[in-house]
């Protein structure tokens with residue numbers, strides 16, 4: 001066939017950077033050649049296409065096969081994302097399974113059990129379909145800031161191998177009348193067209209409109225749009241809403257979610273596991289981890305993450321310091337992360353800290369543990385404590 005070598009070269013260079021459209025056109029050409037009896041030429045295009053498909057499948061940018069239980073088209077890196085018509089900012093971000101967190105967030109056993117049950121429903125999609133049941137399709141995750149809510153939603157998607165369409169609701173708000181509702185509508189139609197988890201992060205942003213008396217009409221419109229869209233997505237996909245301020249959510253919106261999970265701040269046991277996991281490859285004694293979780297009690301997982309990041313640096317740069325000394329520095333530099341009461345105990349004196357630790361029955365610190373934390377020998381700590389007792393006796397005239 002005349003000039004086929006040029007056509008073949010053209011196809012080869014186009015396929016070095018293949019898009020779905022290019023592959024489609026080369027396939028069309030191959031079929032047309034086949035139909036016209038140019039078997040040899042069609043075969044050579046077949047070889048080209050096969051080699052492209054192989055590298056395309058292996059490239060890290062290529063998404064894994066999505067979960068079969070969801071309706072819609074498969075999202076690809078080329079899928080155009082809808083934008084705000086006024087500002088041209090994308091209404092969402094697409095995150096493919098390979099880019100989602102693979103480390104599970106750590107919660108108490110009860111919360112983990114609840115999450116596992118949602119995952120289990122999705123993993124058994126077909127079994128449930130056989131009895132005309134379906135997994136929970138909408139889930140509201142709420143709780144204090146920094147407790148791992150967004151991380152959890154993304155990790156769920158990773159577990160189910162489904163890409164996430166992540167929209168921060170405040171990003172959809174527009175100062176132009178009617179545009180917020182239009183953005184919400186466009187976002188939902190986009191999410192419902194593809195196999196994905198729609199993650200509505202910072203879900204309470206809508207409630208902020210309420211504080212503005214001039215926005216009464218607009219908020220009604222926006223809430224109605226949200227309700228309608230949540231309703232029509234009910235049968236189509238999986239939606240996760242995430243919020244810090246669940247009380248600000250309209251009760252009608254709240255009711256739309258089949259499952260609602262409260263993420264509490266970590267208990268000290270969870271905090272200890274969280275700290276030792278995040279510290280890796282640095283390894284601390286069990287005693288030291290216990291002390292860290294005592295110090296940061298009441299803080300969030302995000303605070304624990306900050307503490308660990310800081311400690312890793314401090315360990316390398318100030319290796320001669322005891323863990324108590326390091327934590328004192330951290331407490332002064334992070335007044336918002338360590339409760340005032342604990343901060344005062346920490347920075348005041350070794351004696352006060354020793355007593356506070358010994359008196360906290362939940363942690364069962366022994367005197368020898370505390371000596372190790374302070375970087376002194378047990379006998380010198382015990383001498384120090386008895387000296388203080390003596391002074392107190394004299395002061396109080398016992």
Ligand SMILES: Nc1ncnc2c1ncn2[C@@H]1O[C@H](COP(=O)(O)OP(=O)(O)OP(=O)(O)O)[C@@H](O)[C@H]1O
Pocket residue numbers: 104105106107144145146147148149150151152243244266274300301302303305
């Ligand atoms: N329970 C946890 N287990 C593991 N990591 C956690 C946990 N809580 C927080 N983190 C870590 O802290 C950081 C912040 O978490 P994330 O953004 O998920 O919190 P959030 O609850 O969504 O916070 P916000 O309410 O501010 O949006 C992340 O790096 C996350 O991995």
Ligand SMILES: [Mg+2]
Pocket residue numbers: 149150151201202242
């Ligand atoms: Mg978040």
